[in-house]
Amino acid sequence: MQRRQWWATLALTAIATVTTAAYASTAQGNYPSAPITMIVPFAAGSGTDAVARAVGQKLGERLQQPVIVDNRAGANAQIAAGLVAKAKPDGYTLFMTTNTSHSANPWLVKSLKYDPIKDFTPIARVGELPFALAVHPSVPADSVQALIDYAKANPGKLSYATPNSTSLVASETLRFLSKTDIVGVPYKSSPQALTDLMGNQVQMYVVDLGSGWSMLKTDRVRTLAVTAAKGSKILPNVPPIGKTLPGFDITSWNGIFAPAGTPPEVVNKINTALQAVLADEAVQKQLEQIGFEVWPTKTPQEFAQYVSEQLAYWGRLVKQADIPAQ
Structure with a gap:
């Protein structure tokens, strides 16, 4: 027992020594001098995980x-966000996250344990993971307008899957703008929601291309539209929902943060490296294959402004669709 305690103490001491040395090195301008951890708020195999x-x-x-x-993963990105918010601001803990933690949660969660603005240092937006409106082939609709017409003729008959905040807010915004009666069904994961769409347990799903890209190219589901008003480079022939419902514009953005208080020189060094990575055509093609569109901000200040604007925009979306905080 004493030997085990000795080894445990030695291991903890070694970790503390490495961490302290790395922090000291950062302070001296030698960043990075140790491995960097990039925390992702979603499970392995998710779209954000693949991008990370x-x-x-x-x-x-x-x-x-x-x-x-x-x-x-867990609690709709709240667990990961909380960990990063409390991490040492030395550049060795990064957070690759999405609009879920920084745009939607502040409006959808009653008692959020982190502040999306005060607790983080923005580094750069990476891009966006497009979402598409898909229906089961049994639904007699080949366009958004046809779907709306069918939903109005059959109130309460259609159900939609909501495994994440983007799916929820997009579906509820569609319901509100189209004045239709469709029923939301909560899910814990995107793969299960997609499986149930294909099995006709739900008839509609606003799906991210990261998890649904392969199925959207088959006849097992029918893709009607994309959620971003500007359309999608990956699905150039699929119209935006906004063409049918003016004002509809929802984008699932992806970006990298550090804890609040991270030194500017460290933030700028990471940003500079990221700009080079995202400008690489091979990286862009690799990400495009998983349904991700590279769309970086140039400076941390530009990303900070974007995050602030998106927070306000999602607040308007949530209030407009009258989505209650849980």
């Missing part, structure tokens, strides 16, 4: 230190 691993590998090569992806 692709970008993290290339970022590590640029910074000459490995970037280790750490999946901390």
Whole structure:
């Protein structure tokens, strides 16, 4: 027992020594001098996870230190956000997250345990994971307008899956703007929601291309539209919902943050490395294959402004659709 305690103490001491040394090195301008952890708020295999691993590998090569992806899924990104908010602001803990934690949760969660603005240092927007409106082939609709007409003729008959905040807000916004009676069904994961769409347990699903890309190219579901008003480079022939419902514009953005108080020189160094990674055509093509569109901000200040604007915009969406906080 004493030997085990001795080894445990030795291990903790070693970790503390490495962390302290890394922090001291950062303060001296030698960042990075140790591996970097990139926390992802969703499970392995999710769209954000795939982006984090692709970008993290290339970022590590640029910074000459490995970037280790750490999946901390749960509570709709709240667990991961809380961990990053409390982490040491030394540049060795990064947060690759989405609008879920920084745009939607503040309006959908009653007692949020982190502040999306005060607790984080924005580094760069990476891009966006487009969402598409898909229906089961049994639904007699080949356009958004046809879907609306069918829903109005059959109130309460259609149900839609909501495994994440983007699906929820997009579906509820569609319901509100179209004045239709469709029923939301909550899900814990995107893969299960997609499985049930294909099985006709639900008839409609606003799905992210990261998890649904392969199925959207088959006849097992019918893709009607994309959620972003500007359309999608990946689905150029699929119209935006906004063409039928003016004002509809929802984008699932993806970006990288550090804890609040991270030194500006560290933030700028990471940002510079990220710009080079995201400008690489090979990286862009790799991300496009998983349904992700690279769309970076140039400076941390530009990203901070974007995050602030998106927070306000999602607040208007949630209030407009009268979605209650849980």
